[in-house]
Amino acid sequence: MTHSPAPVLEQAADSTRVVRTRRSRGEVLARLAQRNGALATLVVLVLVMAVAFPSFSTAGNLSQIAIQSSFFAPLALGMTFVIFTGGIDLSVGSVYALGGVLAAWGSQYGPVVAVLLPLAGCGLIGLVQGTIIARTAIPAFIVTLAGLLFARGLLLILTDEGSTTYKVPADSAFLELSRGTFLGLGWPVWITVVLVAVGVLVLRRTSYGSTLLAVGGQEDAAELMGLPVRRSKVIVYTVSGLLAGLAGALTASYTASGVTTLGVGLELTAISAVVLGGTLLTGGAGTVFGSLVGIVLLQVVANLINRLGLTNSNWQAVVNGVLLVAVAVGQVQLSRIQARSRPGDD
Amino acid sequence: MSTQATAQESRTEPGRARRRPDAAWVARNGVYLALVVLVLLNIVITPYFVSASNLRLQLIQAAPVVIVALGMSLVIGTKGIDLGVGSVMALSAAIMPLYIGYGTLPAILVGVAAGLVTGFVAGTLVSRLGLQPIVATLAIFVGGRGLANVIGGQIKNLSDPGLVRLGSGSTLGVPNTVLVAAVVFAVVWFVVRRTTFGRGVEAIGGNPRAAELAGLRRARILLIVYMVAGVLAAVAGVLAAARSQASDPRTLGLLMELNAIAAVVIGGTPLTGGKVRVVGTVAGALLMQLLVSTLVAQDVPDSVAQMIQAGVIVVAVWVQLGRKRS
Numbered sequence: 149m150t151h152s153p154a155p156v157l158e159q160a161a162d163s164t165r166v167v168r169t170r171r172s173r174g175e176v177l178a179r180l181a182q183r184n185g186a187l188a189t190l191v192v193l194v195l196v197m198a199v200a201f202p203s204f205s206t207a208g209n210l211s212q213i214a215i216q217s218s219f220f221a222p223l224a225l226g227m228t229f230v231i232f233t234g235g236i237d238l239s240v241g242s243v244y245a246l247g248g249v250l251a252a253w254g255s256q257y258g259p260v261v262a263v264l265l266p267l268a269g270c271g272l273i274g275l276v277q278g279t280i281i282a283r284t285a286i287p288a289f290i291v292t293l294a295g296l297l298f299a300r301g302l303l304l305i306l307t308d309e310g311s312t313t314y315k316v317p318a319d320s321a322f323l324e325l326s327r328g329t330f331l332g333l334g335w336p337v338w339i340t341v342v343l344v345a346v347g348v349l350v351l352r353r354t355s356y357g358s359t360l361l362a363v364g365g366q367e368d369a370a371e372l373m374g375l376p377v378r379r380s381k382v383i384v385y386t387v388s389g390l391l392a393g394l395a396g397a398l399t400a401s402y403t404a405s406g407v408t409t410l411g412v413g414l415e416l417t418a419i420s421a422v423v424l425g426g427t428l429l430t431g432g433a434g435t436v437f438g439s440l441v442g443i444v445l446l447q448v449v450a451n452l453i454n455r456l457g458l459t460n461s462n463w464q465a466v467v468n469g470v471l472l473v474a475v476a477v478g479q480v481q482l483s484r485i486q487a488r489s490r491p492g493d494d
Numbered sequence: 495m496s497t498q499a500t501a502q503e504s505r506t507e508p509g510r511a512r513r514r515p516d517a518a519w520v521a522r523n524g525v526y527l528a529l530v531v532l533v534l535l536n537i538v539i540t541p542y543f544v545s546a547s548n549l550r551l552q553l554i555q556a557a558p559v560v561i562v563a564l565g566m567s568l569v570i571g572t573k574g575i576d577l578g579v580g581s582v583m584a585l586s587a588a589i590m591p592l593y594i595g596y597g598t599l600p601a602i603l604v605g606v607a608a609g610l611v612t613g614f615v616a617g618t619l620v621s622r623l624g625l626q627p628i629v630a631t632l633a634i635f636v637g638g639r640g641l642a643n644v645i646g647g648q649i650k651n652l653s654d655p656g657l658v659r660l661g662s663g664s665t666l667g668v669p670n671t672v673l674v675a676a677v678v679f680a681v682v683w684f685v686v687r688r689t690t691f692g693r694g695v696e697a698i699g700g701n702p703r704a705a706e707l708a709g710l711r712r713a714r715i716l717l718i719v720y721m722v723a724g725v726l727a728a729v730a731g732v733l734a735a736a737r738s739q740a741s742d743p744r745t746l747g748l749l750m751e752l753n754a755i756a757a758v759v760i761g762g763t764p765l766t767g768g769k770v771r772v773v774g775t776v777a778g779a780l781l782m783q784l785l786v787s788t789l790v791a792q793d794v795p796d797s798v799a800q801m802i803q804a805g806v807i808v809v810a811v812w813v814q815l816g817r818k819r820s
Contacts, residue, residue: 297804
């Protein structure tokens with residue numbers, strides 16, 4: 149990536165008190181807004197909706213939002229780690245659909261196959277993409293766009309050109325994966341909680357997490373420092389594929405079938421959620437928890453659109469596009485304020 | 495400054511040329527070679543390939559890709575990318591039925607204006623507000639198709655005599671859509687090769703800061719480039735709708751961004767910007783179209799065709815980059 153060395157230097161200087169005292173109030177505010185803007189927006193939106201729509205804060209509606217968020221959360225989490233490294237994974241929508249079909253097809257051989265098959269298949273696609281990206285100079289968006297086509301093609305082959313929809317047997321234990329509950333919350337919600345916790349730990353408490361951010365911050369420098377750049381790239385794309393497959397399996401369990409038309413444009417929802425959450429698309433910085441907030445925020449907005457009576461679901465896409473632009477513009481402005489105290493950086 | 499950079503780029507380094515004499519040549523002319531090979535292959539394996547009607551059909555089908563890819567080549571020349579072109583095609587086609595009552599020309603103009611507006615939005619986001627091109631045009635990709643679906647809803651009939659003439663008629667034996675594509679090609683070629691604006695596009699792609707220091711108005715050039723790309727995508731949408739005499743916002747222009755990017759890259763324009771290869775882009779678009787129709791002619795199912803396309807794109811970009819890596 150064509151990064152100036154300033155962010156790395158700034159991160160290094162972060163710990164020294166001299167620099168910290170020089171920070172203007174505007175800069176601190178900008179940083180706060182970038183890190184927590186999504187959370188603040190979510191809190192305000194939820195409060196407003198709780199007042200405006202009495203039926204919003206019912207347990208049923210809230211758990212519906214939680215469940216729906218948890219189907220996409222794994223996917224957004226995988227995307228978050230890819231974006232940390234300065235990459236992008238446009239294949240997740242197709243891989244998600246493929247995961248659903250593999251799970252539904254595999255469910256006839258038992259619940260274990262139904263879970264492991266999509267993980268293995270989608271993880272393999274991620275592994276191949278990651279290897280190509282790490283070993284060649286082909287941009288990640290080209291490789292993963294091709295991956296999008298490839299996964300969709302594979303899905304069509306498996307389903308007789310999309311004409312067959314595999315059904316999960318009605319007595320399959322696989323259905324419990326999405327419909328069962330534990331302590332009043334659905335399993336997908338718990339899976340999401342665990343994944344986010346693991347994600348936060350990996351990012352903040354392991355050397356792998358710092359390596360990822362270093363790769364995204366400045367790849368050449370990371371390489372010169374002897375960090376395993378290639379390996380960390382292969383891992384993030386493999387994990388992204390795995391998690392997209394998991395999300396697909398969860399959805400297949402919920403709908404009891406492998407719907408072949410799912411997931412078109414889902415990669416953009418995931419990217420929006422990550423950007424909304426405060427992670428920079430340029431890589432090298434960001435938060436895991438923010439992406440979860442981003443996903444929930446998108447679901448609450450969807451909920452709001454339904455309540456406003458815009459029954460045409462296509463408005464959702466329009467709103468998502470506008471939201472993405474608003475947040476991205478806000479982020480650019482905020483990082484400009486932050487950069488103002490750094491001379492020679494743009 | 496820019497001309498120096500491009501001159502250096504196109505000159506083959508003697509050391510590398512000695513080691514791998516074919517790599518640079520293949521990267522530069524591979525697209526023409528591949529096109530010739532594919533044509534020869536088709537002459538052998540596809541019955542009735544060499545007939546006037548088939549060649550005509552191939553060109554007609556390639557016209558929208560050629561037009562979109564030419565706009566895309568300008569964007570990629572500035573080191574940008576436009577993921578919104580497919581959605582813009584759908585949007586322009588979705589708007590036309592609303593205005594067809596006012597006549598053929600107003601409907602076409604409104605359809606093209608839709609591309610002008612989305613191009614203006616994307617260009618402003620990139621040039622003035624500093625958004626990454628991939629994010630700005632991603633928003634157009636999502637929002638544009640959503641808007642097209644909101645406006646269009648379902649498939650709308652567009653059987654207007656003027657549009658039928660545009661989509662299916664011919665002038666002096668040349669199909670009108672092919673004629674439009676040829677005119678777009680000529681204009682883009684002239685602009686890139688013969689005008690200061692074209693030089694500016696390559697300069698800001700090659701070295702944005704140097705271009706700015708040299709007095710080029712980077713923001714204005716970027717804005718115009720994205721608007722041109724939007725307009726060309728809209729023109730392609732109008733032509734596609736005119737040809738099928740219907741507009742289906744759900745499927746029109748689907749995966750067009752991928753095909754157009756592939757055509758541009760296969761044609762030899764580097765994704766890192768700084769160089770626009772207009773003739774190569776047309777050859778790349780023809781290659782992509784011929785590849786698809788070859789697969790269709792051989793009864794290859796859609797699924798496998800998609801996977802082959804994916805493989806071709808990755809390999810093509812890899813071959814392209816082979817020149818840059820050492």
